[in-house]
Amino acid sequence: GEDVEQSLFLSVREGDSSVINCTYTDSSSTYLYWYKQEPGAGLQLLTYIFSNMDMKQDQRLTVLLNKKDKHLSLRIADTQTGDSAIYFCAESINSGAGSYQLTFGKGTKLSVIP
Amino acid sequence: DGGITQSPKYLFRKEGQNVTLSCEQNLNHDAMYWYRQDPGQGLRLIYYSQIVNDFQKGDIAEGYSVSREKKESFPLTVTSAQKNPTAFYLCASSTFGQRFQPQHFGDGTRLSIL
Numbered sequence: 614g615e616d617v618e619q620s621l622f623l624s625v626r627e628g629d630s631s632v633i634n635c636t637y638t639d640s641s642s643t644y645l646y647w648y649k650q651e652p653g654a655g656l657q658l659l660t661y662i663f664s665n666m667d668m669k670q671d672q673r674l675t676v677l678l679n680k681k682d683k684h685l686s687l688r689i690a691d692t693q694t695g696d697s698a699i700y701f702c703a704e705s706i707n708s709g710a711g712s713y714q715l716t717f718g719k720g721t722k723l724s725v726i727p
Numbered sequence: 728d729g730g731i732t733q734s735p736k737y738l739f740r741k742e743g744q745n746v747t748l749s750c751e752q753n754l755n756h757d758a759m760y761w762y763r764q765d766p767g768q769g770l771r772l773i774y775y776s777q778i779v780n781d782f783q784k785g786d787i788a789e790g791y792s793v794s795r796e797k798k799e800s801f802p803l804t805v806t807s808a809q810k811n812p813t814a815f816y817l818c819a820s821s822t823f824g825q826r827f828q829p830q831h832f833g834d835g836t837r838l839s840i841l
Contacts (some may be wrong), residue, residue: 621767655819655833658829664811719767
């Protein structure tokens with residue numbers, strides 16, 4: 614079965630870079646997503662990468678994908694206090710008949726120290 | 728603005744009572760989902776629906792029921808059979824039939840037991 618793993622906590626100083634790591638198990642994943650959840654709110658789509666890419670950059674965010682090792686990372690440059698949140702990695706798997714289900718990791722809580 | 732609206736934001740249930748959580752979307756999405764979030768557990772899929780008048784059980788459907796009478800609406804009922812209903816409930820929606828199919832989330836309903 615599918616399983617997505619993330620470390621539960623990360624603490625960084627304001628202005629440093631944050632790197633959040635994720636491993637997944639299903640090699641047939643199509644898209645991989647990063648979501649951000651602020652306290653008491655829903656999940657907000659941050660960025661995504663297609664499985665035939667190895668890197669995607671979007672302003673302060675860089676996504677790296679190592680398909681051989683099934684390893685995904687999210688780097689946040691110049692981390693700000695507003696980046697404090699829980700970050701979820703999710704893999705998209707074709708479950709048949711046009712349906713692509715998402716499997717989420719348990720989330721990494723990022724704490725930014727001023 | 729298009730989006731997903733969940734109501735109420737907070738809900739309290741008495742022992743033996745059924746309660747219904749509302750989820751409405753105006754994104755014209757075919758698929759809708761309900762997740763349960765417990766601290767440190769990530770998101771667990773309760774039910775999902777890919778088309779009106781059809782829905783499937785997710786990983787933790789016991790003690791819950793849903794209906795999908797309209798494309799825009801996917802209410803979740805937490806029945807008295809659900810013995811541990813205290814959690815944060817998230818509704819999501821997505822397109823259907825495409826490889827790129829990110830889910831868009833509402834702001835959640837927090838359910839507590841009185």
